[in-house]
Amino acid sequence: MVNVEVFTVSNRSLGKVDISESSTVKELKSKITNISKISIERQSVRQEARGKDLNDTIKIESLKLGSPAKIFVKDLGPQVGWSTVFLAEYAGPIAVYALVAASNGILHSSLPTRQSSLMSSLIYWAWVIHYAKRILETIFVHRFSHSTMPIRNLFKNCTYYWGFAFYVAYHVNHPLWTEPPVVISYLGFAMWTICELGNLSVHLLLRDLRPAGSTVRKIPFPNGNPLTNLFDLVSCPNYTYEVGAWLGYTLMSGCLPALLFTLAGFYQMAVWALGKHRNYKREFQDYPKKRKAIIPFVL
DSSP: OEEEEEEETTSOEEEEEEEOTTSBHHHHHHHHHHHHOOOGGGEEEESSTTSOOOOTTOBGGGGOOOSSEEEEEEEOOSEEEHHHHHHHHHHHHHHHHHHHHHTHHHHTTTSOOOOOOHHHHHHHHHHHHHHHHHHHHHHHTOOOSSSEEETHHHHHHHHHHHHHHHHHHHHHTSTTOOOOOHHHHHHHHHHHHHHHHHHHHHHHHHHHHSOTTOOOOOOOOOOSOGGGGGGGTBSOHHHHHHHHHHHHHHHHHTOHHHHHHHHHHHHHHHHHHHHHHHHHHHHOTTOOTTOBSSSTTTO
8 A cells, every 4th residue: 555645736735645556547546536626537647747647547556656655636627528529620610611612602792603613512522521531430430548638628629620611611612713733633632532541441440459448558550451551651640641631632622721721730740640659669669660650751
C-alpha cells in the first residue's frame, strides 16, 4: 500500500490517499475524486505539475513514486463526449456547404447564374461524402481511448470546420468560379477517391487492433489490403491519406480556400503524427525504425 499526497498543478495539496501498488491510474483517479470532488473524466493526473497525462491503465508500481509519494492533478474543466464533438463538427460542414450552394442566387443576385456541370457536382458530393464518411466512422468504427474531451474543444473545432466550410463553399459556388483544366480536375478526383478509401482502410485496421471497451495498444502493420501498405512507411497513414484527399479536392476545385484548408489541416495532423510516432517508439522497443510520422522518407 502506498500513501500518496495529491497536489494541484499550482502546488496546492488536496490531501492524501492510500492505494495498492497493483492498482491502476484510473483507480487512483477514483480516490482523488473522494478528496477533491473532481470527477474522473475531468482529471489529468501527472507525476510532475507540467508533466504528461498518465494513461488510465498504468500500474501504480510502475510509476516509482518514491518517498514521500506525490502526484499532481489538473482539472480539465467541463467535459463532453468525443462522439458528440465529432458528430457536431462533421455534420456542420455538410449543412453549411449545402446552405451556401442553395443560396447562391441570393448571395450573388447581381451576377448571372452559373450552370451546373459534372465536375461542380462531383466537387459538391466529394465534400458531402467525406464528412458523411467521418460521421459513420465516428458511430461505427472509431474506438476512443478517452470517453470525453474538454467542452471548449467543441466550440473551437466547430468554428474551424464550419468556418472553412463556408469559405470553401462560397468560392466554389461563386458564379465567376471556373473549372480547372479537365485533366487536372479528374486527376484530383482520382486522388481524392483513392485517399478516401485508404483513410477508411486504415481506420478499420486500427479499430481491429483495439478490442471494444479496452485501451489496448499494439504496433499496426498492413493487413493484406494494399491500401494499408502505407504502414510500412509511416506511423499515421490515416493522416497521410487525409491530406492526400484534400490535395485531390484542391485540384478538383482549383480553389485557393481549399488549399488553405489543406495546409492548415496538414500542420495540425503533422503535430499529432509526430507525437504519436514518438509515443510508438517509446512504448515499443521493436517499433519499425524505417517508418516516418506522416510523409514517407521525409517527416
